[in-house]
Amino acid sequence: MQTKIGQLPQELVDLIVVHLSLQDRQALRLASKQLYALTFTTFSNTYFSRRVTTLGVPSLSRLVQLSAHPNLSGCVYLIDIKLLNYEDYGNLREIDRVGIYPPPKRLQRVPQVKIGDISQECKLLDYMRTHKDPKAVVHPLSRALKGFRNVKTIRFRVNGLTLYGNPYISAEDEVYQYFLSACFTAVLDAIIRSGVRLQEFTLIKNTTIRPLSKSANLDYSAFNLPIPFMFSLKSAFTFLKSLRLSIRTHHNGNSRVAGWEKGVAQVIATASSLEKLTICLQATDSKPWFRAAVIQSICRSVQLPMLKSLQLYGCVVDELDLIALIKTHTSSLRRLLISDTELRSGAWSSILNTFKEDLDLDLLRLQYLQQNTAPRVVRWFPDHIRNSSKLNIDARKIRDQYWMKERLSQAISSLAATAEEHEISEI
Structure with missing residues (x-):
């Protein structure tokens, strides 16, 4: 017998179900x-459109099983590869050494890992460091990506790490950075082998970058x-539209x-159809000239004819x-976001003039x-203004490019005024 809710149109059923709990x-x-x-449709889009996984054997096995499902595999649009941090792997090894499940309260739990997965998950760090060809990671991941026929985004990130980390490198940091690099290469290798047509690859969790x-x-x-x-x-990045990189230099x-500084630019250049590019460097390091070398290589060598949005952090x-970078992309660039960035030579007022003359932002x-x-810290308005x-x-x-140029002229004048005030105050 048909129920009353079953007699409703699909659209109304979707509106009702979206408010229900799992x-x-x-x-x-x-x-x-x-x-x-x-x-x-609503159930699969809500709970299966984004899949979070580590690169451990248990997590990848579940991903492969889902990719073989005849209905749910087509619902996955985002693969979120979330690696554990160095402390997490240390806690897992300690739990595995004790061998008591669930572990005693004196041991630090890792909420992201199921109790039954601890023994295998804790081995990933050593495995990636000792195997130049990590087939146990590359093969199942590529097989899963083949099954997810509609996947468009891969996000590669780390649990708990932030942009403002410790600028000094300890032995543990060096071990973990090698592990991260090996995992990154393995993920790229899996993307190549799978033939998946990605539209976005990102190393950053959110769209907005903050400390x-x-x-x-x-x-x-x-x-x-x-x-x-x-x-x-x-070849694998032929259809890539968005690339977001976070880099330590x-x-x-x-x-x-x-x-050494050319590698980042070469990876960016592989995605010739990019429309959105985000470059995020660690702004707290003690050697800013290394950041300058990477950005200089990008500015002088990268040409992306379809680039619409550029974000520098x-x-x-x-x-x-x-x-030079701006002039190379004059015809396509429409969005420009620059934050926490230092101009090593020249002045921001001159760059704003270039924006006004050459860009239709x-x-x-x-x-x-x-x-x-001078002034070293750029203020677009007087200090007392929030x-x-x-x-x-x-x-x-307001869809008015003339208004954009007027606002740029006002900003240049305001910047010149604040610089003049700074010079007077120094005298």
């Missing part, structure tokens, strides 16, 4: 075959990949091989290099900028 949805889906079919943003924060050496691997990656100090850049956001010329270090011009609200 337990209520499960009960409703078991009521009849008709309700099971009617609620399948406490969770990210993988990879060492620069992770991007120095072999040339044959780069060619394969170029201070690791190893001055012990670097020639051309924690960077160090020269005026001429930034202008829809959105310009500048915040917490510095420069070597958020004086932030400049946000959004022409999309």
Whole structure:
């Protein structure tokens, strides 16, 4: 017998079911075959569109099983690869050594790992460090990606790490950074082998970057990949529209091989169809010239004809290099966001003039900028005005490019006035 809710149109059923808890949805889906079919779309989109996984054997096995499901596999759009941090692996090893499940209260639990998975999950750190060809990770991950025919985004991040980490490298940090780099290469290898048509690859959790943003924060050496691997990656990134990178440049100090700074630019160049690019560097390191070298390589070598949105965070850049990057993408660039960035040579006022003359921007956001010329800290408005270090011009609200240029002229004049006030106060 058909129920009253079963007589409703699919659209109304979706509107009702979306407000139910997981337990209520499960009960409703078991009521009849008709309700099971009617609620399948909202249920699968809510609970299966994003899958979180580590690279441990148990987690990858579950991912492979889901990818083989005839109905649910097509609902997955985002694969969130969330690695444990170094402390987590230490806690897992201690629990595994004791061998009591559930573990005693004196041992620190790792909520992301099921009790039955601890023994195998804790071995991933050592496995990735000792195997140059980690087949136990690459093969199941690539097999899962093949099964997820609609996956569009892969997010690679770390549990609990932030952009503002300790700038000094200890032995443990070095071990963990090697592990992160090996996992990053394994994920790229799986993407290549699977033939998946990704539209977004990101190392950052959220769309907005803040000091406490969770990210993988990879060492620069992770991007120095072999040339044959780069060619394969170029084919795999053919359809990539968004790339968001979080990078540490201070690791190893001055012990670097020639051309170390070019790896990041070469990886970016493999995605020739990019429309959105985010480059996030760790803004607290004690050697900003390494950040400058990476950005200089990107500015001088990367050409992305379809680039619409560019976001720079924690960077160090020269005026001429930034202008060169902007002029290369004049015809396509519409959104520009620069935050916590230092201008090593030149002045931000000159760069704003370039923005006004050469770009037709829809959105310009500048915040917490510095420069070597006076005044060092850039303030767009007098100090007593709230958020004086932030400049946000959004022409999309009124759809008027002329208004954007007028606001840029006002910002340049305001910046010149604050600089003049700074010079007077110093005298």
